[in-house]
Amino acid sequence: MKALDEKRNRDALAALATATGKLELILARSPKLALAPVRTDVLTHDLLAKSDTVKAAIKDVRELLRDGEVQKARQLMQSLASEVEFRTFSIPLETYPAAIKAVTPLIDAGKVEEAKTELRTMLNTLVVTSEAVPLPKLRAEEQIKAAQALAEKANRSKEENDKLAQSIAARATS
Incomplete structure (x- = not known):
């Protein structure tokens, strides 16, 4: 130059x-x-929202797409990103x-x-x-790693057993 x-x-x-x-x-x-x-x-x-809120937003996105409102649907979908x-x-x-x-x-x-x-x-x-x-996938993977480490620990404390039980219960309901 x-x-x-x-x-x-x-x-x-x-x-x-x-x-x-x-x-x-x-x-x-x-x-x-x-x-x-x-x-x-x-x-x-x-995204920090209750599942009912997410389901309602998904319903709104579908309606917007059916009506040909692609840009509005995209904006709403972007707000659902996690x-x-x-x-x-x-x-x-x-x-x-x-x-x-x-x-x-x-x-x-x-x-x-x-x-x-x-x-x-x-x-x-x-x-x-x-x-x-x-993010949900990343969080789940981290929870699984933590639970696996606790499960493999030989002499867990009562607090660690409770934490492990909570991890297993959380995975069962999600």
């Missing part, structure tokens, strides 16, 4: 050729870097060599501003992937 700003097109093309070669080597050695993660955000959505969402932001390195190759003819044609715009777009592009894990 600096070379293009300074109207040194040959230097810019040489730098782009070097970058393309290095990127292709990096991707050949480490294909997992095709999407190079740079940040992960963790968002928690926790999950941990992992959003990963990645640089799409696999797209860089082709993008750089596409910019080269623009520089050759003297369309430097257009080439710089394309390069900025390439450099500012991120891919966002999202994975949601249901």
